[in-house]
Amino acid sequence: MRFILIGAFLFVASPVLAADAATQEANKKTVLDFYEAGLNRKDFDAAAKFFGPHYIQHNPTAPDGIEGFKAFLGFLREKFPDSRSEIKRAFADGDYVILHVHSVRETGARGRAIVDIFRLENGKIVEHWDVVQEIPEKAANTNGMF
Secondary structure: OEEEEEOOEEEEEOHHHHHHHHHHHHHHHHHHHHHHHHHHOOOHHHHHOOEEEEEEEOOOOOOOHHHHHHHHHHHHHHHOOOOEEEEEEEEEEOOEEEEEEEEEOOOOOOOEEEEEEEEEEOOEEEEEEEEEEEOOOOOOOOOOOO
16 A cells, blocks of 8 residues: 655555546446447447346336347337437446437437436446436527537
8 A cells, every 4th residue: 555645634545446447437438339339330239248147227118138228229220220329428436337418319300318327247237227308499598408
């Protein structure tokens, strides 16, 4: 263990914090790569390698499990083949990765603002929550949603 003296304060330099930061960055990369493969390319095989042994889906309109995600991608390919999601922000906190996303299902549409929350175990995605909000034609302020 290393001690660092800065002014009148003594800090402990912890290798655990560095490992946690590296794990969080790796988790974020896993989710970003999963999102690109699954939601944008709609390629189940490419996305499936990012799943853990199970996948719990909390969106009440989406089927549960890895096969449920596969069915969702089939729905997107059939109904919204040009859909695209742009990740505006990505945050990692331990085993959780949070995305702020602009999703557009049809060209020219305003789309939706989405917050996706993923939980990982051993670097693999095992759980998902989301909150979805349509982008209105007129807003009560000029701040924008992103």
